[in-house]
Amino acid sequence: METDCWFIYALGSGWGHLNRALALAQLAAKHHSVHVLTSSPYAQRLAPIVQTTTLTVHQLPSVNTLSQAQQFVQNLLKSVEYSCLIVDTFPRGLVGELAEFYLDFFLEPSDLCRILVHRDLNPDYVAAKSLAEFTLAHYDGILIPGEPDVSFAQLPQAQLTAPWLSRDRTDLIEADVVRSHLKIPENKPLIIICGAGQPKELAFFGQVTEHIAAAFPAAILRCLSALCPPTCSPDKWLYHWPGMDVLQLASVVIGSGGYNLTHECSALGVPLVSFALPRRYDRQALRIQKYGYLVESVAEAIATIATLLCNSKTDIPNYTNGVHEAIAYIESWRSQC
Amino acid sequence: MRVQLTWTDPNTQQVRSPTLEPPIAFGREFSEMPSALKGIAVRRMVLAGDQVAPFHAIIAEHKGHLVISDRQGGTKTFVNGTVDSIQRVNNGDTITIGPFEIVVALLTSPSATQPPTSQASQPDPFAVPIATDPFANSVPVQPPAIAANASNAAGMAMGFANSSSKSNSQSHQMDDGSSGPSWFDADGKCAHKVGFLFKRRCDRTTTEGCRDCQNGQIDPGQSRYQDDYAYYPGYGRYDRGRWGHDYYHQRDHYHYDPHSRRVDFNESDAASFEQEGDQDYEMDLDAS
Numbered sequence: 001m002e003t004d005c006w007f008i009y010a011l012g013s014g015w016g017h018l019n020r021a022l023a024l025a026q027l028a029a030k031h032h033s034v035h036v037l038t039s040s041p042y043a044q045r046l047a048p049i050v051q052t053t054t055l056t057v058h059q060l061p062s063v064n065t066l067s068q069a070q071q072f073v074q075n076l077l078k079s080v081e082y083s084c085l086i087v088d089t090f091p092r093g094l095v096g097e098l099a100e101f102y103l104d105f106f107l108e109p110s111d112l113c114r115i116l117v118h119r120d121l122n123p124d125y126v127a128a129k130s131l132a133e134f135t136l137a138h139y140d141g142i143l144i145p146g147e148p149d150v151s152f153a154q155l156p157q158a159q160l161t162a163p164w165l166s167r168d169r170t171d172l173i174e175a176d177v178v179r180s181h182l183k184i185p186e187n188k189p190l191i192i193i194c195g196a197g198q199p200k201e202l203a204f205f206g207q208v209t210e211h212i213a214a215a216f217p218a219a220i221l222r223c224l225s226a227l228c229p230p231t232c233s234p235d236k237w238l239y240h241w242p243g244m245d246v247l248q249l250a251s252v253v254i255g256s257g258g259y260n261l262t263h264e265c266s267a268l269g270v271p272l273v274s275f276a277l278p279r280r281y282d283r284q285a286l287r288i289q290k291y292g293y294l295v296e297s298v299a300e301a302i303a304t305i306a307t308l309l310c311n312s313k314t315d316i317p318n319y320t321n322g323v324h325e326a327i328a329y330i331e332s333w334r335s336q337c
Numbered sequence: 338m339r340v341q342l343t344w345t346d347p348n349t350q351q352v353r354s355p356t357l358e359p360p361i362a363f364g365r366e367f368s369e370m371p372s373a374l375k376g377i378a379v380r381r382m383v384l385a386g387d388q389v390a391p392f393h394a395i396i397a398e399h400k401g402h403l404v405i406s407d408r409q410g411g412t413k414t415f416v417n418g419t420v421d422s423i424q425r426v427n428n429g430d431t432i433t434i435g436p437f438e439i440v441v442a443l444l445t446s447p448s449a450t451q452p453p454t455s456q457a458s459q460p461d462p463f464a465v466p467i468a469t470d471p472f473a474n475s476v477p478v479q480p481p482a483i484a485a486n487a488s489n490a491a492g493m494a495m496g497f498a499n500s501s502s503k504s505n506s507q508s509h510q511m512d513d514g515s516s517g518p519s520w521f522d523a524d525g526k527c528a529h530k531v532g533f534l535f536k537r538r539c540d541r542t543t544t545e546g547c548r549d550c551q552n553g554q555i556d557p558g559q560s561r562y563q564d565d566y567a568y569y570p571g572y573g574r575y576d577r578g579r580w581g582h583d584y585y586h587q588r589d590h591y592h593y594d595p596h597s598r599r600v601d602f603n604e605s606d607a608a609s610f611e612q613e614g615d616q617d618y619e620m621d622l623d624a625s
Binding site for chain 2: 011012013014016017039060063066069092093094095096099100103104108125128129130133137198258279280281282
């Protein structure tokens, strides 16, 4: 096997798995060859930006059946040579394909180092698939980026790091440069509605944008999303990646309770008003209750925003990006395999 | 390569001696064991015991030899008293998984020597052993109201034994090629009745992966729950005065809580209570 190559498995819808994988991959690619497998519908927009000679992004193609997806993943994992397999969130794979892939290791021992990136998982799923036992048996290391109350935190190979973020504190683009580039005036409070998550949820956030714009005529409203929501006027929409460069300007952010948005706002010291969107495996309400303001209606969101706008905006704190510590752990585990 | 595995179940003292083709998985939970390995269907052997992991180990053919691999989830698998993650298994070796000691006999081809039927020490594990029916001449466990009527209890025991003998007279498709009733009806679906309390038609189109007949290992004339029914003769009977009468006639009022997943029944019974909110995991590529 090639000794300097890492493969990051990051299947999962929306931005979360992709952003977390790229946060790790872009730093790791400075010293290793890195492959990232994603099924995010937004990956194609990012691939031209992030791909380099040492970072390759593989996109799961549109398939008709689960078995086709499983076959694609297994074939890709067998065709690329790597010494370290880093699996984001799903120990058995998004559709169980890794469980079958790992069976090969029963008969032919390998020095492949396997790492799990452990985000919150629905405990019903953990129990239904005996994931704790599976993880104990199949992973040399478990990285917990910033959420200590997760199912596998007590396993012996688990290590907690700070949240993984798209930007180090020192790499954030200067606020004035962002404002100038995106034509965002400075003289009024900025409210950002972040339309992350799945494309089908964009319409909701577009409607939220229009409602909040009407409720706060003295503020500047922008909907930050990959595509302009059909219910949002184009003059309020903007796209920029990574979103942290823009979020740092906000007085308040409104969005869902996904991993990246929650921890990015927390790191930047920007209050987050969140709707907990339904997810098969992630418990957004739990995360929002720890790091943000959970709301269940637009009216409630407006009331919460009004309260938060009374506070003055604070300076960006000197936060820690956990990817650095994560890479140190991975290299340590790799040396022991 | 065919393999005959022989062991005495420490729970029932019943001798099991199936002949199978690898890969063969061992574990406590049928559903936790893989159904296929490298595209080949896995024969899943359920070993009931606390020292047995849900998916404990797997035997497979590798480079012309038989090897056993321990899943290393905190459990251990011994071959002739030696423990290792992967070990070669030879003819006559003893594999120890929890309290189960399994002797391995390698049969090199499908036409090789069949399990000797004349030896009393190796009975067909899936035939109902009339001579060893523990309830043939004893009074089974009864609720107090019925136990007072000894003749009735004995009659029930004989009735159970007779039903077993009747099912045993029906031959079935086994490894030795004997013929018998098919699992499937003319519509191509399995007509076997499954479920512990509430019987329903299986309707599967293949025995592969079926947890009720365990990949076709259980004789269609034999109930998977015959031991349970032997201990609780009233289960599965819903006429007035029987244990299940109230449950059956009030079944429309039962509520299955998908959050607590609290059901007192097995998987087949749980299927009868499925609601729209229930869902399988690892079935959605758009999940996160």
